[in-house]
Amino acid sequence: MNFRRQAGLSKSLILKGMQCPKALYLTKNPPDFEFPPDPARDARFQAGSDVGIIAQGLFPGGVEVPYEGLSIPKQVEKTRQLIDQGINVIYEASFDFNGIFVKADILVRRDGMWEIHEVKMSTSVKEVNLDDVAIQHYVLSRCGLSVSRAFLVHIDNSYVRRGELDVHRLFASVDITDEVLKRQAALPAIIARLREDLQKGEPDIDIGPHCSDPYECDFIPWCWRHIPKDSIFSLRGRGIDKFAWYRQGTIRIEDLPLDALNGAQRFQAETTLNRQDVVEPDKIREFLDSLWYPLCHLDFETFDTPVPPFDGTRPYQKIPFQYSLHIQSSAGAEPEHCEYLVERGRDPRRELAERLLAEIPEEACVLTYNQAFEKGVLRGLAETFPDLADALNVRIDNIRDLMVPFKKRHVYRWQMRGSYSIKEVLPALVPDLTYKGLSIGEGGMAMLAYHEMCRTDDLFRLAEIRENLLEYCRLDTLAMVRILGALEGMVKKS
Ligand code: SF4
Structure with missing residues (x-):
């Protein structure tokens, strides 16, 4: 084993090793294993990087040390040059002490001393953030910088966007200097131990709560394969x-x-x-009797982002960009299908609300799967558009929840494995209808597809994403039609 090559650490590697030394080892010595792609992780990384760039607006006029196209020694050298040139605000400032490489999001010089401003897209300060900044402080101090204070800059989710983005209200800045200083004494020993562990080979560490605390470990598919x-x-x-x-x-x-x-x-x-099932026909009948026709099976897809994209939105607010509607005029009738998917770049909310109101008759029963979600979306629209509020509230009042018989265990198939999610209920009740083979298989993927739709320059890919989104959302409400049919079938049989 080449110790010299393996001894190099970065801030993220140290944090990984603090969570689990085996994760650090496996990062440096990847197992021969095909890990499934993790588009959610890639999207988080992209979102974090976007937030970091926006936060630079808190300290305008700085100079960035780019990661792309510059080797680590060049980044460190460039940072040193900027410091020597008297630049007072440096973005992505890079330092290396004894083989430990760190990048500080924003470094600000005041009265000859330096402040660290670490940007996170979370909405509060977490323990792991304190360790993160403590490592930066450790390296910067040993590189000869006088660090006066350290701040954690996170998203303030009470911010409501009005017009242009107000970067000073989007972020909250917390002085974490004391916590960062408290951690300094322990760091040399932690780093030395991680390096020693690396020399010894793969640590004998079994799975445990540490696999997802503080982060979901990348090596779960490997370590949990038994x-x-x-x-x-x-x-x-x-x-x-x-x-x-x-x-x-x-x-x-x-x-x-x-x-x-x-x-x-x-x-x-x-x-x-x-291998036991449960069917309670009387309870199912009671549920079916609470529905009426016309009946509209409704499902929304939403997205959220740390940076509110439209007027009147908050960080991480769920914004609907798509719906699917299957409308049945009577029990067992062939459903009529309607759908909406926003054109990218547009605020979907008004258009979506108006289309929905035009398509769902005022007197219709609105069937959802997990009503809290759809009600939350409709209430948000009613708040945003007071002139539509009365009409939206009528639809909210008419909502019924298809999840209820499954949540209350009036119907249960052992294949549901304790879940009442539609993704488990559908294959158990309607095996011929499946999400398998779809490019988008769940709501989280739909949100990622929406973000990709907004970013891509490839028109072919754009058309493909739109088709995938429409197909997925259509299946969600078709699944509801078929599940309702299966419930009706159970009552008829009894
Ligand atoms: S999956 Fe768990 S045991 Fe394996 S490396 Fe990650 S944290 Fe360690």
Whole structure:
């Protein structure tokens, strides 16, 4: 093993090693394993980088040390030159001390001393952020800089955009100097231990809560590959301490004593082990009797971003950009389909609300799957457009929730594995209709597709994304039509 090559660390590698030394080792020595792509991680990285650039507006007129196109020594050299030239604001300032490389988002010189401003797209300060800035402080100080204060700059989610983006209101800046200083004494030993661990080879560390705390580890597909599908980790909700049982050697549900489980987990375990279904026709009938026709199956897709894109929006507000509607005039009738997908670059909200009101008759029953989400979106539209509020509130009042019979376990198939999500309910009840094979298979992917739709310059790709989005959302409401049909079938049979 080449110690010299492996001893080089960066701030993110140290943070990774602090979460799990094995993750650091595997980053430096990747296993021969095909990791699935993680578009959500890539999107988070892109969003973080966009937020970092916007935050530079807090200290305008600075000079950036680019990452792209410059080797690490060149970035460090360029930073040193800027400092020597008397530049007082440096973006992405780069330092290397004893093989530890860090980049500080924004470095500001005041009265001959330096302030670190670390930008995060979270909405509060987290423990891991303190470690992050502590490492920067450690390296900068040892490179001879006098660091006066350290700040964590995060998104202020109380900000409501009015007109041009107000960068000073979008961000909140928290002085974390004391916490950063407190961590300085421990850092040399932490770094030395990580380097020693790297020399020793792959650490013998088993899976545990550290796999997703503070971050979801990149190596989960590798380290968790021995965990079967029906493992104790597939038990939903709070209940047993799964890692405590795992450490005692219990991995499969069938090896757990059922008495150890709470009601919900025991129900899941027993139905899984016994391949047992539940159907309560009277309860299903009660639910079906609460619906009426015409009946509109409605599903929204939304996106959110740390930077509010439109007037009147807040950071991370869910903004609808698409809906699908299947309208049935009577029970079992062939549904009529309507849909909306915004043209990119446009604020979808007004257009979407007006189209929706035109397509959902005032007297119709509006069926959703997980009503809290659709109600939240419609309430947001009603707040934004007071002139549409009365009409939107009528639709909100008419909402019923198809998730209820599954959440209350009036209908349960063991294949649902304790879940009542439509993604589990559909294959269990309507196996011929599937999300498998679609480019977009769940709401998170739809949001990523929306962001890609807004960014891409490739018109062919743009058309493809639009088609994928339409196909996915259409399937969501078609799934509801078929699930409703399956419930009606269960009542007829009884
Ligand atoms: S998956 Fe868990 S055990 Fe494996 S490297 Fe990551 S944190 Fe460590």
